[in-house]
Amino acid sequence: xxxxxxxFKHEHPDALLFFRMGDxxxxxxxxxxxxxxxxxxxLTSRNPKDDNPIPMCGVPHHSVEPYMSQLLDKGYxxxxxxxxxxxxxxxxxxxxxxxxxxxxxxxxxxxxxxAKNHNYLGALFWSESKGRGGLAWLDFSTGQWSGLHSRKQxxxxxxxxxxxxxxxxxxxxxxxxxxFGELSPQVTTTPSGSYFDAAxxxxxxxxxxxxxxxxxxxxGDKPELVRACGALLAYxxxxxxxxxxxxGEFRPVxxxxxxLLDEVTERNLELFRRLDGKAGVGTLWKVLDRTMTPxxxxxxxxxxxxPWRELGPLEKNLSCLTFxxxxxxxxxxxxxxxxxxxxxxxxxxxxFLGRAAPKDFIALRMSLRMLPTIRDALVRxxxxxxxxxxxxxxxxxxxxxxxxxxxxxxxxxxxxxxTDGGLFRKGYDAALDELIELHExxxxxxxxxxxxxxxxxxxxxxxxxxxxxxxxxxxxSKAFKGQVPExxxxxxxxxxxxxxxxxxxxxxxxxxxxxxxxxxxxxxRLFLDLRDxxxxxxxxxxxxxxTVASLDYWQGxxxxxxxxxxxxxxxxxxxxxxIEAGRHPVVEDAMGGANYIPNDIQIDENRRIxxxxxxxxxxxxxxxxxxxxxxxxxxxxxxxxxxxxxIGLADRIFSRVGASDNLAQGQSTFMVxxxxxxxxxxxxxKRSLVILDEIxxxxxxxxxxxxxxxxxxxxxxxxxxxxxxxxxxxxxxxTSLEGSIDGLRNLNIAVKExxxxxxxxxxxVPGPADRSYGIEVAKLAGVPRPVVERAREILAKxxxxxxxxxxxxxxxxxxQSLLPGFGVPRVEIPEEMTEHPxxxxxxxxxxxxxxxxxxxxxxxQLKQTLDDMEQ
Numbered sequence: 001x002x003x004x005x006x007x008f009k010h011e012h013p014d015a016l017l018f019f020r021m022g023d024x025x026x027x028x029x030x031x032x033x034x035x036x037x038x039x040x041x042x043l044t045s046r047n048p049k050d051d052n053p054i055p056m057c058g059v060p061h062h063s064v065e066p067y068m069s070q071l072l073d074k075g076y077x078x079x080x081x082x083x084x085x086x087x088x089x090x091x092x093x094x095x096x097x098x099x100x101x102x103x104x105x106x107x108x109x110x111x112x113x114x115a116k117n118h119n120y121l122g123a124l125f126w127s128e129s130k131g132r133g134g135l136a137w138l139d140f141s142t143g144q145w146s147g148l149h150s151r152k153q154x155x156x157x158x159x160x161x162x163x164x165x166x167x168x169x170x171x172x173x174x175x176x177x178x179x180f181g182e183l184s185p186q187v188t189t190t191p192s193g194s195y196f197d198a199a200x201x202x203x204x205x206x207x208x209x210x211x212x213x214x215x216x217x218x219x220g221d222k223p224e225l226v227r228a229c230g231a232l233l234a235y236x237x238x239x240x241x242x243x244x245x246x247x248g249e250f251r252p253v254x255x256x257x258x259x260l261l262d263e264v265t266e267r268n269l270e271l272f273r274r275l276d277g278k279a280g281v282g283t284l285w286k287v288l289d290r291t292m293t294p295x296x297x298x299x300x301x302x303x304x305x306x307p308w309r310e311l312g313p314l315e316k317n318l319s320c321l322t323f324x325x326x327x328x329x330x331x332x333x334x335x336x337x338x339x340x341x342x343x344x345x346x347x348x349x350x351x352f353l354g355r356a357a358p359k360d361f362i363a364l365r366m367s368l369r370m371l372p373t374i375r376d377a378l379v380r381x382x383x384x385x386x387x388x389x390x391x392x393x394x395x396x397x398x399x400x401x402x403x404x405x406x407x408x409x410x411x412x413x414x415x416x417x418x419t420d421g422g423l424f425r426k427g428y429d430a431a432l433d434e435l436i437e438l439h440e441x442x443x444x445x446x447x448x449x450x451x452x453x454x455x456x457x458x459x460x461x462x463x464x465x466x467x468x469x470x471x472x473x474x475x476x477s478k479a480f481k482g483q484v485p486e487x488x489x490x491x492x493x494x495x496x497x498x499x500x501x502x503x504x505x506x507x508x509x510x511x512x513x514x515x516x517x518x519x520x521x522x523x524x525r526l527f528l529d530l531r532d533x534x535x536x537x538x539x540x541x542x543x544x545x546x547t548v549a550s551l552d553y554w555q556g557x558x559x560x561x562x563x564x565x566x567x568x569x570x571x572x573x574x575x576x577x578x579i580e581a582g583r584h585p586v587v588e589d590a591m592g593g594a595n596y597i598p599n600d601i602q603i604d605e606n607r608r609i610x611x612x613x614x615x616x617x618x619x620x621x622x623x624x625x626x627x628x629x630x631x632x633x634x635x636x637x638x639x640x641x642x643x644x645x646x647i648g649l650a651d652r653i654f655s656r657v658g659a660s661d662n663l664a665q666g667q668s669t670f671m672v673x674x675x676x677x678x679x680x681x682x683x684x685x686k687r688s689l690v691i692l693d694e695i696x697x698x699x700x701x702x703x704x705x706x707x708x709x710x711x712x713x714x715x716x717x718x719x720x721x722x723x724x725x726x727x728x729x730x731x732x733x734x735t736s737l738e739g740s741i742d743g744l745r746n747l748n749i750a751v752k753e754x755x756x757x758x759x760x761x762x763x764x765v766p767g768p769a770d771r772s773y774g775i776e777v778a779k780l781a782g783v784p785r786p787v788v789e790r791a792r793e794i795l796a797k798x799x800x801x802x803x804x805x806x807x808x809x810x811x812x813x814x815x816q817s818l819l820p821g822f823g824v825p826r827v828e829i830p831e832e833m834t835e836h837p838x839x840x841x842x843x844x845x846x847x848x849x850x851x852x853x854x855x856x857x858x859x860x861q862l863k864q865t866l867d868d869m870e871q
Contacts (some may be wrong), residue, residue, distance in 0.1 A: 020061065106239055126156065246538065294345075341374075471506070
């Protein structure tokens with residue numbers, strides 16, 4: 001048996017081998033040590049008295065799922081080695097085989113999945129020689145898969161971060177770029193190049209998709225994407241033993257249909273996770289998720305990753321949303337009914353793959369019961385139903401035929417295993433009914449036979465007995481020995497009595513004792529037949545899963561809008577963005593809606609770049625994020641938190657918000673900032689929306705100011721007239737650009753000084769801020785009073801010196817030319833500017849003709865000149 005174990009372990013060296021031995025799954029050697037430590041179970045040993053005992057541990061087969069779930073969450077792979085023949089019939093060693101390899105990216109059980117999130121397995125291939133590559137990803141639990149073909153390698157890695165796969169397959173030799181190091185824990189390097197082989201990949205794709213060519217899948221001109229898809233299929237062949245016929249049609253991402261949000265923007269805007277990496281409260285996802293079903297939740301996740309960028313689907317979506325928003329009674333009925341609908345997609349996948357437990361069939365039955373109720377609620381609703389919802393009702397499939405089968409088949413509380421019996425109701429199958437009757441009421445039938453024999457034989461003391469040797473028997477006192485019927489067969493003679501059996505008694509006994517095993521075997525066959533019947537209807541389940549998801553998506557957004565007082569935005573293809581009394585949805589949710597101060601925003605041809613100044617903590621970043629979130633909300637077809645909003649659709653949103661670093665990859669805060677800024681300047685178009693917060697703060701004042709100035713100028717001139725931009729800064733000198741750059745307008749977050757303190761008014765008003773109030777903010781943060789007072793003294797001296805410089809006492813070429821607002825609009829140095837005296841002396845020096853002593857004397861004179869000027 002140990003040789004058998006080692007053989008399977010050799011075939012799956014990268015997986016923990018769960019080896020079935022009787023009622024337990026056992027692990028040996030290093031696997032046992034890993035599992036015992038990871039899931040906190042006892043580590044024992046085989047042959048403990050030997051000099052080199054073999055480590056081992058195990059778990060009962062009926063309770064193995066929780067342990068496997070823990071291991072998968074920790075990133076381990078698991079090879080399940082089962083007994084493939086009945087041990088009672090085996091001659092010698094029981095035959096075993098690895099029936100399945102569990103991996104984090106291919107699980108289908110609910111215990112290993114987040115109900116409202118996709119669970120992606122990804123594969124990335126890049127061709128250096130061709131300068132192009134492909135990224136493919138699939139959710140094995142639902143059968144959905146897609147991919148992206150690109151000539152930009154960075155774009156593929158960005159999308160890999162965006163989809164966040166549980167596993168990412170890479171060819172041997174491919175390494176994750178340092179800036180995308182967060183993907184490293186998910187990487188699985190394929191054991192050979194055959195995974196990404198072009199010919200094998202094309203063959204696998206054609207076989208799975210049942211097409212003669214790849215053109216039908218829009219993959220004819222995307223060979224690198226084909227290779228990535230082939231790697232996914234090769235991995236499934238290895239881990240699932242070829243059982244993945246449930247995969248749907250492959251659909252490459254159409255980049256022109258969706259608003260593009262790169263992984264940096266999703267992170268900066270805290271769509272799914274806060275900046276500290278945690279999910280839940282503080283994210284847009286948490287505010288929006290009022291869906292009642294897993295399918296609706298996953299649709300919301302997908303839409304937030306890829307909002308629409310065309311008016312057609314948006315107006316269709318908003319019409320349905322408005323209908324449900326205005327019909328509170330209907331929405332309440334829908335929410336109640338949808339709450340009883342389970343995950344039709346993943347349930348149908350488990351049924352199709354043969355991995356469904358009895359409880360999955362009960363969940364499916366409960367879900368199907370609600371489908372007619374949901375449709376009836378829609379049909380009875382008041383008001384004119386929008387066309388999209390009318391079409392949904394018209395094509396509704398309540399699956400009543402399958403629900404009827406499930407209602408008649410399964411009991412309400414079936415056992416956990418399909419081999420334990422007790423699954424089916426009486427009346428489902430006549431042969432099963434007979435076995436159930438024998439199993440549950442066999443003794444009653446034997447007692448009835450006993451009474452009949454008593455009456456027919458006229459033996460008053462005919463007794464019924466049982467022992468393990470003879471089974472059931474009739475006991476007759478020797479006093480009545482002469483009255484024993486002919487069909488009685490003597491089995492044993494005792495001192496005072498004789499024991500008999502009858503053919504009918506033995507037949508009934510044998511049937512009763514075997515009824516339990518026969519019942520289990522018959523119920524198992526009936527269960528497989530029922531599973532096959534439901535698996536054949538998977539396309540119907542998936543259609544209704546999509547239908548329910550859409551309805552749940554609409555009602556969820558309608559519920560959010562109604563509860564929070566949001567309004568329907570007016571959408572158009574222009575560049576104007578007008579927001580009246582807008583609120584940041586996440587901040588307002590965190591505040592409970594109380595005391596939130598709304599703000600107005602207007603972006604148009606005359607206000608393309610909004611330069612926002614104000615102190616820290618005043619709310620500049622909140623305003624920036626708010627506008628970006630409004631565009632995202634509008635382009636997922638949602639209402640927005642404002643009194644009125646008119647939104648011009650964007651093709652992409654870029655963000656550079658907050659200070660962060662990537663020290664593990666050798667990138668400082670400033671390097672990260674400049675990298676993200678470079679991406680924005682190179683990729684933004686006229687239909688893009690750009691939000692920038694505190695550009696240039698990670699370097700010296702003049703460096704940072706110069707960079708911020710140049711970035712503003714570049715954004716004002718790109719894309720034939722400028723890109724819609726909100727730019728928050730502490731560089732007040734930039735406010736002088738209003739009037740010199742077309743379309744730039746100054747705004748500030750108002751504050752009020754009162755008795756030496758500042759009050760944040762949280763109100764966005766026209767014009768520049770007068771100063772930063774940094775010291776006052778430090779005081780509010782609890783900086784010790786002596787530090788605050790000293791900072792005020794230093795600030796006063798610096799401001800006095802700055803006024804002296806501007807009055808002309810010091811004519812410093814560098815400082816004068818790099819103080820925007822006190823010189824020329826652009827950073828240019830006039831030819832007539834007076835040169836610094838030290839510079840003039842240096843120009844006149846003949847370095848080659850000087851002795852070392854003369855050079856030292858000259859250096860001393862220059863230093864004295866500088867000292868005199870500073871006094």
